[in-house]
Amino acid sequence: MKNLKLKSARAGKDWSQQQLADAVGVSRQTINAIEKGDYNPTIKLCLAICNALGKTLDELFWPDAEE
Amino acid sequence: MSTAWAIGFIVGILIVAVACTVSMKLATKKGVKPSKFDERQLAARGQAFTLAYATLGIYLAVWMVLNSLELPFFATRLSVLIGLLLSVAVFAAYSIFSDAYFRTSDKPASWAGIIGVIGLLNTGLGVWHALEAATVQERWYENNNLFVGIMLLAVFACMLVKRAMDKRSEAE
Numbered sequence: 001m002k003n004l005k006l007k008s009a010r011a012g013k014d015w016s017q018q019q020l021a022d023a024v025g026v027s028r029q030t031i032n033a034i035e036k037g038d039y040n041p042t043i044k045l046c047l048a049i050c051n052a053l054g055k056t057l058d059e060l061f062w063p064d065a066e067e
Numbered sequence: 068m069s070t071a072w073a074i075g076f077i078v079g080i081l082i083v084a085v086a087c088t089v090s091m092k093l094a095t096k097k098g099v100k101p102s103k104f105d106e107r108q109l110a111a112r113g114q115a116f117t118l119a120y121a122t123l124g125i126y127l128a129v130w131m132v133l134n135s136l137e138l139p140f141f142a143t144r145l146s147v148l149i150g151l152l153l154s155v156a157v158f159a160a161y162s163i164f165s166d167a168y169f170r171t172s173d174k175p176a177s178w179a180g181i182i183g184v185i186g187l188l189n190t191g192l193g194v195w196h197a198l199e200a201a202t203v204q205e206r207w208y209e210n211n212n213l214f215v216g217i218m219l220l221a222v223f224a225c226m227l228v229k230r231a232m233d234k235r236s237e238a239e
Contacts, residue, residue, distance in 0.1 A: 021171070022171075025102070025105070026105035026106070026107070026171070027107075027108060027170075027171050029166035030107040030108070030166075033107055033166075041106070042106055044106075
């Protein structure tokens with residue numbers, strides 16, 4: 001399941017995948033895999049991403065009802 | 068064990084240590100603290116280790132059967148080395164295609180260059196040994212360099228294919 005919320009939050013800050021990856025200390029491919037839904041991050045990485053983007057866990061990682 | 072063999076062994080270890088240090092220096096981004104693998108990479112590398120372990124197990128089982136039939140394809144030393152090389156190649160290939168082979172502080176192109184050059188040198192040496200050998204059996208029986216070279220070139224080829232795949236996906 002693609003994480004479009006993360007992608008749009010990142011785009012909202014005008015950040016590339018590499019910039020977000022550098023901010024949270026992972027590889028660009030890991031951010032790409034999370035956005036594509038190929039990898040489920042640990043809560044630790046979810047929190048780091050939320051902190052970097054200034055969002056809450058609900059806003060980025062909680063699935064919508066239709067999902 | 069002769070003194071010459073012991074000196075050769077120690078010098079060999081020292082050369083490998085120096086080569087590893089120089090390689091690490093060349094293939095690490097400047098001004099960047101060497102990083103660790105991230106959590107997705109560690110998970111992927113765990114899968115790669117599992118596959119590599121299974122490969123080694125299957126190879127050794129097949130080798131035991133062939134050995135019991137007394138078919139001496141290769142010297143025992145080389146047979147075991149081939150098993151190790153196969154499992155390392157499986158680990159490397161799986162890690163490369165899972166984007167889990169390099170840390171963020173590594174320079175993949177530099178590593179690919181180093182692996183390619185060492186692979187070519189080993190393959191060249193192996194081919195030279197094979198051409199110098201007096202009998203057909205001697206060509207392959209203890210030709211360690213040839214198999215090490217082939218494994219490294221296979222890993223190098225995986226890196227090239229992965230790079231091409233990444234470039235294509237970036238273009239899309």
